[in-house]
Amino acid sequence: MRSKIEKLYMGIILLFMYAPILTLIVLSFNSSKSRARWGGFTFKWYINLVHDNSVLNALANTLIIALISTIAATIIGTITCVGIMGLKRRSRTVLMGVTNIPMINADIVTGISLMLLFKVMHFETGFGTVLIAHITFNIPYVMLAVLPSLRTINPNIYEAALDLGAKPFYAFRKSVLPDLAPSVLAGALMAFTMSIDDFIITYFTKGSGFDTLSTKIYNEVKRGIQPEIYALSSIIFLAVILLLAASSYIKHRQNSLKKGKYLYKADRKISRGQAVALAAASAFIVILAMYFGGVFTRKNNQLFVYNAGEYLDPEVIEMFEAETGIEVVYDEFETLEIMYAKMVQDDGAYDVICPSDYMIAKMIENGMLQELDLDQIPNRKNIGEQYMEASRSFDPDNTYSVPYCWGTVGILYNKTMVDDPVNSWDILWDEKYSGQILMQDSIRDAFMVALKRRGFSLNTKDPGELELATEDLIAQRPLVQAYVIDQARDKMIGGEAALAVTYSGEVLYAQNENPDLEYSVPDEGSNVWIDSWVVTKKAKNPEAAMKWIDFLCRPEIALMNFDFVTYSTPNTKARELIEDENVRNSEVAYPGNDILKRCDAYSYLGEDGDLLYSNMWKKVKSGI
Amino acid sequence: MSKELIRLEHISKSFDGELILDDLDLVIHENEFVTLLGPSGCGKTTTLRIIGGFEKPDSGRVFFDGMDITGLAANRRQLNTVFQKYALFTHMDVAENIAFGLKIKNKPRDYIEEKIHYALKLVNLEGYEHRMPGSLSGGQQQRVAIARAIVNEPKVLLLDEPLGALDLKLRQDMQYELIRLKNELGITFIYVTHDQEEALTMSDHIVVMNQGYIQQEGTPEDIYNEPENAFVADFIGDSNIIRATMVRDELVNILGTDFVCVDKGFGENKPVDVVIRPEDVELVPRGQGIIPGKVTHAIFKGVHYEMEVEASGYEWQVDSTRLFEAGSEVDIQVDPFNIQVMNRPESEDEEAMAIDV
Amino acid sequence: MFNNKKTSRLLSSPYIVWALIFIIVPLGMVVYYGFTDKSGAFTFENVAAITSLVHAKALGLALLLSVISTIVCFVLAYPLGMILAHNKMSNQGIVTTLFILPMWMNFLLRTLAWLTLLENKGVINGILEVLHLPGINVINTSGAIVIGMVYNFLPFMILPIYNSLSSIDDNVINAARDLGADARQTFFKVTLPLTVPGIVSGITMVFIPALTTFAISTILGGSKILLIGNIIEQEFTLTYDWNLGAGLSIVLMLFIVVNMVVSAMADNGEEQDKKRMPSGRSGGASE
DSSP states (O other): OHHHHHHHHHHHHHHHHHHHHHHHHHHTTBSSSSTTOOOOBOOHHHHHHHHOHHHHHHHHHHHHHHHHHHHHHHHHHHHHHHHHTTSOHHHHHHHHHHHHHHHHSOHHHHHHHHHHHHHHTTOOOSHHHHHHHHHHHHHHHHHHHHHHHHHHSOHHHHHHHHHTTOOHHHHIIIIIHHHHHHHHHHHHHHHHHHHHHOOHHHHHHOOTTOOOHHHHHHHHHTTOOOHHHHHHHHHHHHHHHHHHHHHHHHHHHHHHHHTTTTHHHHHHHHHHHHHHHHHHHHHHHHHHHHHHHOTTOOOSSEEEEEEETTOSOHHHHHHHHHHHOOEEEEEEESSHHHHHHHHHHOTTSOSEEOOBHHHHHHHHHTTOEEOOOGGGOGGGGGBOHHHHHHHTTTSTTSOSEEEEEEEEEEEEEETTTOOSOOOSGGGGGOGGGTTOEEEESSHHHHHHHHHHHTTOOTTOOOHHHHHHHHHHHHHHGGGEEEEESTHHHHHHHTTSOSEEEEETHHHHHHHHHOTTEEEEOOTTOEEEEEEEEEEETTOSOHHHHHHHHHHHTSHHHHHHHHHHHOOBOOBHHHHHHOOOHHHHTOTTTSOOHHHHHTEEOOOOOHHHHHHHHHHHHHHHHHTO | OOOEEEEEEEEEEEETTEEEEEEEEEEEETTOEEEEEOOTTSSHHHHHHHHHTSSOOSEEEEEETTEEOTTOOGGGSSEEEEOTTOOOOTTSOHHHHHHHHHHHTTOOHHHHHHHHHHHHHHTTOTTOTTOOGGGSOHHHHHHHHHHHHHTTOOSEEEEESTTTTSOHHHHHHHHHHHHHHHHHHTOEEEEEESOHHHHHHHOSEEEEEETTEEEEEEOHHHHHHSOSSHHHHHHSSOOEEEEEEEEETTEEEETTEEEEOSOOOSOSSEEEEEEEOGGGEEEEETTSSSEEEEEEEEEEOSSSEEEEEEETTEEEEEEESSOOOTTOEEEEEEOGGGOEEEEOOOHHHHHHHHHHO | OOSOHHHHHHHHHHHHHHHIIIIIHHHHHHHHHHTBOTTSOBOSHHHHGGGSHHHHHHHHHHHHHHHHHHHHHHHHHHHHHHHHHHHOOOOHHHHHHHHHGGGGSOHHHHHHHHHHHHSTTSHHHHHHHHTTOOOOOOTTSHHHHHHHHHHHHHHHHHHHHHHHHHTSOHHHHHHHHHTTOOHHHHIIIIIHHHTHHHHHHHHHHHHHHHHHOOHHHHHHTTTOSOOHHHHHHHHHHTSOOHHHHHHHHHHHHHHHHHHHHHHHHHHHHHHHHHHHSOBTBHHHHTO
């Protein structure tokens, strides 16, 4: 009876631990791209995975970092443990205290502190800095595992070995290490796991063009994860299980072979069996990483591209590389603010970026962009004149930017859940829809909704108007289910909410997955935005950047991107190529002038304005 | 013989399908120093744990003072245990360790203080009240463990290889201390060990166990002088144990040579084992004995010489006060009274000997 | 090896240098940023900013949620640790593996999976609906954040508790029973006190990351619930006021300092006991 209750309890805890894992594995077979909807069984994400270089690259980086940092941390950690035993008590306490810092310190503080260090010391962030960071936080895990078992080892064994004429290292290897091996291995395994799982520290210490799986996933979390990532994670997970099963099988076989007579020897064989399994695994990982990663072959002719997540058809990159021979290092940012923070940190990190209107104005004002060499971008002529015109609000002479996508901000709603006409922002304050509303988790968009609702300018810097908007947003807060960015799409597809503030570009995709969804731009007006390609001032390869922009302006390429991202293209030639008439003439994708008339673009608010908005936003988020 | 205190009847116990105790019967009397002796895995510790209440037998009953205590939990039994590796409470100091059982029983404060003092004096640890167990040597911890057990005034003290972790000198000292303690306390000691010397030194009564069976019971003298089978003979002291054939009553053929002996009743031409203690093998100059042999080793041991003699294809162990140098040609002879003839044991016992001894 | 001072120093010096450069100096930089303003002048403002209503509320909420999560983890982990230690089926390797295995699925993915499970139209509510049971409405609440914290940090509670439980000699428990303690007394007077070190390290390893997380609250709290970790993250990635971010980080570091002091005190106590010991095992023999 008692053991039944125990088993039940353990079962519940294990269910709790593994339910999310199972969910992810199931999602990896979901043919719908949306997390929220089951679209049938498929293997396609696994098949796609083989061709997805960015994911495989991230995998390779993850494994290489984890492996090297584990080996380094294991060696340093073990040696230090041996050394520490002979230190004076006080120095030992101090050193152990210091060692514990990365482990008990908040990851975010560790990450930030290292970032500050690298920046001040002018370290080039990237592979090297991430590796250093990982070694630093891995050492404590190794020491934590090794130190206790080192304490239990009789120093006489080692001394006896020395006495018999062994050299110190040999004596250590032969007399102490075998007893220590299991805990060293345990420490190494822990370190490897922590390294694989870390993202915060990696996030702050990685440079441009370098991603591990975690940082890649982090970029995607808010947008909705590529299903290939689920597939990859499932593969990793199963591989680990197989590996562990194999090693325990080896252990078991050795045990039963030796049963009885030489138990002690069998015990030591266990660690050897594990060591063999681990060595095999390491070799496998390295080969895999080298095969897919190609991280060791960096060409000279590179172009660093920085774009929002899922905002470009990966095939386009391959076509560009094939045609020009330029290697593209493609990075994604989560929000414009994060992109800007990165550029402030390292202004030469990227050659070509795709920000939005107000951010372009800000970057122009801060001298972060260079004028385009229009001779090299003949395909710019494919961009509709009205979009060039609209661009002048942030790029007065059309010299810095070439439009890439555009759209409006509006309300995406579920017809089956909303009876009232959706023609005013007011509906987002309607208590009837309490808990059914998704707001944008971005400062400008959220304030735009509140400002427009009261008839103010969406670029206002008037503290009184902003105060009112803030109050409104705080009042709205209890009704809001969540503040999200691109997750709104998945949630709306899954029927989680009735109303969501979204970008028009998400609508086509969402409607495709859930036909109950409709989109409306409220009568009070809204934001119309343009995302455009710009070249950074400190770009290392400006010619390639121009080629890139020109390439993207080709009608057939622009069409590919439109098909992939579903955001409206300003490329008139590309629009003409759209086969589906409903899409080509969609009110959502290409709103009529009546709608556009009541929409404005964001302009740059200046540093003071930014600060004002972000302080107000903090108040909204904490509800005070 | 004094009054019966503990009785085990038909005790069987197995772990993971492996039979550890097989239908064991054992009686322990009041005020005895009983030792359960045997190689590791023989079931002696399991027997002790069943008496202590830490294991339940699969079948059989345990009686204490005539009462059936088979199902009684450990904390309700009138006996206390001194564990292997002491099992002290490392988060409590010495006094708290000793007071543990008394506090549980809600004894008054003064009484507890007095008992702690008394017990520490008894085990020669006065002044150690407020030391932590981690700061004590092995011998001191052992004394604390004993003190912790005896303050509860148990009728029986169970000791599970209590000296196993101590070094030789300390072990010998503690042996005498334990005998003294037992005499002062006047209670029953049940002592588990695999060390035959310990058993012979301390016990009133020895129970030799192997593979879940009692092989032989008796006083130390009985066990040493008249082992009932090859296992006991081999386990207690050094012996020459030789396969032989009982030709007829009072005549046994050892390694091809007939020896006169005093044993009868084994039948004719039956395979047997003979046990001859090293001190019972006599060496005489060549031509004066029964089997010819050659001395291969000779070591001076103080009281006697320890020699090995190669004869008829067997390495004889010989203890003698008279030295024959290595390389000497000698003859071997044995007094008929010193040849102990035993039935050839079961094959599994042989195996037990080969592995565990 | 264990006693030779010179060798000891030689062996530990590489790491001492490493720790100096990559642990101490960076922390010094956080402190520097935290106590200066944008122009580099000394100021207390960044640290004092914790008293502003928004920050204090975020810190208070983070403290509350992480304390709750720590307690829940402890309550869940202790019985589990006892079951695992009791059943012995568990050689240490298997237990450790069982509970660190989920970490091989990315932390963010696992947390995201909870979103799929907990949503109003999510997997759990789907199951409840099939069973005609009332649904749960937990997503985007503090409750969901606590679930996420417990889920992610539970292994860090289980492992040390399990380790300290399984390192208790069975005979110590038997000794308590032998001396008359019943099951309850044995647990409270012996088992629990002996596992205090494991509990302390479990609490540290759950409480600190729970206190400082921002990813869990972002994903499962629907960005509606702002914890101190979110504020710091935003200062560095959104408003790039590094000085303020560093100042708030210093406040967080206070908790770590407190923790270090406590564990150093525990370590000292242990060492002092050892010091009082005469001289190893020979002490006993001479008596």
